[in-house]
Amino acid sequence: MSSIHSLYNKALLQLSLSPTIEGGDYQKAAELIAKSATVGLNVTRTSIWSLDPGFHEMVCICLYDNGSFQEDFVGYRLSEDDFPKYFKALAEQRTILASDARTHKDTAEFTESYLQPLNIYSMLDAPIRKEGKAVGIICCEQTKEIKEWTVEDESFVGALTDIAGRSLIAVDHRKAEKELKQLNEELEQRIAERTKNLEETIEELQNTQKQLVESEKLASLGSLVAGVSHEVNTPLGVGLTSSTLLKEKVQHLNTLFDSQKLSQSALTDFLKDARETCDILENNLHKAANLITNFKQLAVNQSSDQIFTFNVYETLHASLVSLNHILKKGHIKSKLNCDKALKITSNAGELSQIATNLILNASIHAFNENSVDPSIEINVTEPSHNELEIRFSDNGKGMSEDIMKKAFEPFFTTKRGQGGSGLGLHLVYNLVTQKFKGNIVIESELNHGTSFIINFPTRLENS
Template sequence: MLLKLENLLLEVSKSDRIDLGDMREAEELILQSLLKGLSVKRAGIWMRDEKLDGIRCSLLIDLHQQARYEDLLLTRSQYPRYFAALDEERCISAEDALTHSATAEFAEGYLAPLGIASMLDMPIRHRGRMVGIVCCEHIGQPKHWSEDEMSFAAAMADLVGRAISAKERNDYARQLELTNQSLESLVEQRTASLEKTLVSLKQAQQQLVENEKMASLGSLVAGVAHEVNTPLGVAVTAASHCQLQLQELHRQVEDNKLTRSSLDNKLSSMDESLHLINQNLARAAELIQNFKKTAVDQHNLALTEFELGEYVRVVMSSLMPILKTKHISFELLNPLNIRMYSYPGALAQVLTNLVNNASQHAFHNGTNNVIQIQLLPRGDKEVELCFGDNGKGMPADIQKKVFEPFFTTKRGQGGSGLGLSICYNLVTAKLKGQMAVESTLGKGTLFRLILPLRVD
């Protein structure tokens, strides 16, 4: 390369204007150096416009007309041959630009009016991609571009790529500085916001827990109401039958047609009806009594002495309407005489939520669905209550999350994700016990509760 061009290239490459990150400063220096080194009157930097499939002028300096141009646009649809040459990402050296295959398209509307005879376009590369060109234009007679001149122009195009990298670094550093400046303020704002949110979440969580309790009770009320309707319906039917028999008996007496056999038949029929009435009203009374005890206990968390097996039986009896809807039978194993001094209301809430959870998640629609509760003494201070089902079971990843608040596999289908979380909190915090889950896919799930016999 000629010494003049080498010195000029060295001067530009050492200039801090290339690496300051100011593209306008860098473009000005590079274009002025090209004009001087190549002894041309026009030089410009054009960047690719991917969206419009063209190149857009960033800066063009015209010493001949003492003018500067920006934001000019050339598109592929206007100059297809020129863009086909650019696609090869190589130098376009047009000694006679008016006839060169890549630049002849510019002749009539651009080259001839401005007196441009020769063009030299060098690709600008950044991160391995061609992102634009440096275009040098000679006015006057056709100019032969020497190897030294082309090497000089290519080096200048590479410096444009270096300036683009500097701009990216500068923009990133500026953004990082702004981010660091605002970070402390942002942390303070977020901390205050998080503290406020935490208070709101605690209040919302408490409200959701209360809502879950009421939802469980509401489900229980609906089930009991449905279950009570059955014996009451039988009793009403039997009472109506008795009334009809009595009316028939009166009619026969008035008509003086009553016979011994007719009297015996009607008395026997009414006796059977009264027996059905007494039996079904007793069943309805038992359901209501068990429900009342369970409902009152769940909202009266007081320390009480009670017999565990009998209490479990009473609670589960009140929950039978829920189980019947899914064709689930219940078995109480080892109903030993185990006296406890604890919170029966909390235990009732735990059993209610476990039953609701099993009825919603454990079983497919079908028969032979069973829930078993087994009571196992552990020395003279603890008892183990095992609540198991023969349902579909749970995979290991779900077992790890079942006690987490708001975790549910029925999101959008009525599941709140609080039932088992409430169970765990009641067992560990209120009943001072431990709770764990064991499950095998296709074989069922077991909730194991270890409870102290006395809570002080």
């Protein structure tokens, strides 16, 4: 191995191990490379240039000349319009070895305007590549005399261009790290804010629910919980999908970064997707919070007492119609047997709430995928002139004696973890016994359906 080859290898090793190369500051890295090239090749000067994607213009980043950096030359531009042959050679992304630069076909056009005024005789220009495409130039120049470039010289400069390319990638990595860190901080802040708002809203909802239950002014919580669960699940589902997608994109970005395959385009695409995903996540968290707030207000509004004379058939029919989408989904038929002219003086809203809870309870608990012709039937009769009986019946799977004993207990449910709150029948019991001054019993047999029989006065007085 020649001594010059050993010197080049030593210089390249020292340069490659320098923290400046991977430090993310391309200006400092370029200056170190330019100095190493000048000293290693024993030439007068070395400059490093950036090259535009279309190979139409190059701009000087640094110039090391006669042992010092020439700041005045930084920013100097060369244009394809002035030196077409040289820029054609650059477009071909090949190294230019011009021992006699004043006669070489690629550099002769520099003679009058550049080479002679600066007393330059020889040029060795090599492209700096990033991701396989030329993005810059290392230009090594010898003044006062012609320098015959050797294969070792060419290999040495080629290695320097590779190191320069590494430095450019390091700049992208540092930028990506900074932007990713900032994006994560912004995302964490947004999630923390939304989570705090949701926690506060849920806490308010829980406090309101407790107060309404204790004061017995709670309207059909079972129905409202079912409704809000259905409505809130949609934005929460979108939010969960968005957060999962964002997590996958971050993991993919980390993989590209760790393998040093992260490109500027991949980073740009990720930042765009991440911002769009964050907006989707934020919008849907807002929707969920607003739905919970509206649910709380709805519970408060429906808790007021309003006693008046109303049509029983119309009230119960309206409850069935409002739940028609649920009945259709379960392929459940419904039937209402009631005198269409029957009127009582009571609370229509609370009767509707009782009906809603019992219909929902049957649709959720009475049937399964093996049910044949599932149906719910409501029969209204008047056992006496001042008493009304409403029987809610289904042809479902029925209840065991143990379940019947616990059915009206608060928070008891056979659907724990599947959306059941355990409050629906408890609230029905409270409304019937305390608001309507009546009673409710259950008749059921396994595999032979269930009936809820309610009896209460046809006339209530405002307390």
